[in-house]
Amino acid sequence: MTAKRFFHTRLLAMLSASSILFFSGIMFLSTGNAADDYYDVVVLNGRVMDPESNLDAIRNIGIRGSKVETITGKTLKGKTIIDAKALVVAPGFIDLHVHDMNQEHHRAQARDGVTTALELEIGTADIDQWYADREGKTLINYGVSVGHVPVRMVVMKDPGSFVPNGDAARRPATENEIAEIKRQIELGLKRGALAVGLGINYTPAATHAEIIEVFRVAAKFNASCHVHMRYAGLKEPMNCVSAFEEVLAASAITGAPLHVVHITSMAFDDTSRVLEMIRGARARGMDVTTECYPYTAGMTRLDSAIFDGDWQGQLGIDYKDLQWVDTGERLTSETFARYRKIGGMVALHSMKPEVVRSAIADPLTMIASDGILKDGKGHPRAAGTYSRVLGYYVRDTRTLTLMDALRKMTLMPAQRLERRVPMMKTKGRLRPGADADLTIFDPERVIDRASYQEPGKYSEGVKFVLVNGIVVVKEGQLQEGINPGRAVRAPSQ
């Protein structure tokens, strides 16, 4: 026996010994009559990539129920067989930043490889109601933060939809109102909110002291604060740097972890400067993270406080850089005034391609879509974010490696939440015991197809998607009539 052959035999012996131990545990737990080596779903011959262990090798995966049970070089048998030859098998993508979740949006996201969609920036004022509305009706996993913005809207009786356009945007809260805002955020956290959302840019009348109070509540519950900062742009003194200083200080003072959302659409050309500030804070032991999306335009409501005052000077853009989502037209001073009264979504073409590229390449950023999609209207990031990173930034322009890109879509978002949300410890990884949320794609073909004209157009190249062990995308096609998505929620108190 050659040394190599000996090693091979030993390895097989070790593998089968550990398999017997492993399966005896499962048989003890299992009430079914499945044979030890027979799985509900097997994924064969795929290039399995796991950013936690850095595994990048051809393996077979055995799934029972909603869990990954084995990842092995051995042959596996199962009821459902997925041939993943020439495909990458990754943990399902986790999107920390989604808005207005609905079936249409979830379908587009599933085709883009997303298995868990979380609304953490704006969030909700009523945690129980939000989860109850989605129970058993959702294609992919879902979760939400308790949001300072919607809570402030409830407490201050703001008439706006989604973001405030009345008192919650433009009036400082009284001491009593701040006490009530804190009480409702605390209630949300007790009911299992994943985090605390803040959109200070949408509530500019909220004082610095009010923001610190909100962080203080979050800290009590180990909850990260997912913040759309107070200012965007470069113009001193109220710019992205001072806005970051505000929330960094709130984090340092209270101990609440800080997550800065869509860094590129806040910092524009100063993105690398703010990323360096985050790096510095982390080097001094602070828990600060950030995210970005792979597009050069942002999107928000035209009737929001973001367009109060000298927005052109602040953001460094003009009417022509605004695109009215309903019609696709670029705005003029006249249409700006008219549409602002009506209210609705507008795209802001405000970021340089090289800024977006370097943010995506930076090891600090997670990928998060900030997507919104309803009745075919929205931003292409809702349907295309993840395939765009994998196709355009990884394959076509070699901006970052495939493993680094997957880390930003899976492990990093899971780790952001897992201290408060134990359920996240079994997401974002591919190992025995992990949730069977899997995204299987063709690395040579994957690409986004959504555009500003057709924002709901599905991505291509995502071949199979599993949510809790159930196949929701098969051979590139959505499966109908199934809703295997489960609530992602922190333990309630």
Ligand SMILES: [Zn+2]
């Ligand atoms: Zn935002």
